[in-house]
Amino acid sequence: MILVADTVNEQYEQWVYPEPIHDLEAYYARGIAEEAEPRMVHWHYWPDGFYALQKQENIDILVAGCGSNQAAKLAYTHPKARVVGIDMCSASLAHEQKLKEKHTLNNLTLHNLDLHDVASLRDTKDGKFDLIISSGVLHHLPDPLTGLKALKTVLRPKTGVLFAMVYGLYGRMGLYGLQQAFQLLGLGQTPNDVALVRSVLAGLPAHHPVQPMLKNNLDMNYDAGIVDMFLHPMDHGFSVQDCLNWVNNAGLEFQGWLDPFAYEPAAWVKDPAVRAKLMALPKPQQWQTMELLNGGIRMHSFMACHPDRPKSSYQLNFNSPKFLTWIPIKRVHRFVPANGETHLPAWIQRDPHPPVPLTPPQAALFGAINNSNTVQQCIGALKPFTDVTDPTAFARSVLASLWEIGLVLFYCPS
């Protein structure tokens, strides 16, 4: 009997995905830095400084369903970390192995292994990991809950973070419709049918909801990318509610969205009356409604952890007496000061989101963040603003709001 899981495996053996990178040095020389990489975002995973205290990178990372590049990329960018990559596709693993040899990645171990059997790994002292990264994988399993439960068994209870990226149900509606159309047309994973898919895509009307997904999409130039998007035999889309239930049913704690901007009413809902209605809802319903209002969230990237992880190590309490000792970390791509001539306010921006304007005292506070100043030191920048009568309360409110929408992270030393 051929299981759907076997056809998924056959697909990746024949259509190696993602497109193999041949030289990581050249790849990273282009300034590429991926969001979920701990070097980029460890303050989000471990605001208690676990990663920094482990001498930056002395941690165990599992890449579950690594594909052709991902485990090698992590081993290359985190040379002190121990990285284990698993996948069921021998063609992808062969490419990972090539990268390992080319770049002498002695910190990388690869296994041909179904992630459901992950508990059999013996690469770390306790068989467990500080960070599990599984992006674009779990939504291709026959039962994503069983897969997530399997990963939980190898997550270090006190320190572990599980990062998952799964496809968004509503943001991919146009694509799911096309997957169904191609099934009705009886298209399979052959070069001829890939050509037919391309032809259909080229003739779609401009109003088709898939159009925004086709623009600037590198997968469109790669046949295996077309197969992965349009001819996949198993592709579950997740809503916000599905993600939260899934994590809960696996016995994990939901830690947060990797980039909360799209999910938070304060970030982009302009009408104060609508915003107030949204803010009155419990957090999960706020996120659920925001997903529906946004309509374009194509993937959900989030962090989950073991229920035994101390909440104080990842939940930020802005009323903590230690707040003044925290160190804010900027998480924006642009910070543009106010322009005296044009009278435009200062603003900050994180791609791909719209800019967020700042008042003069907010801009002064933000400008004092240099990733080593404490909140107390940043508050010093508020001295000229005599109308800010309680600088600590002001900083607490501004920094909490920026953290909520993902524009600031924190190191919270204990």
Ligand SMILES: C[S@@+](CC[C@H](N)C(=O)[O-])C[C@H]1O[C@@H](n2cnc3c(N)ncnc32)[C@H](O)[C@@H]1O
């Ligand atoms: C879309 S690719 C993503 C690859 C990689 N995570 C990335 O982001 O570049 C999905 C990968 O998951 C792998 N995969 C699917 N089911 C798996 C399973 N049960 N165990 C291990 N790997 C699996 C596939 O072989 C494929 O390499």
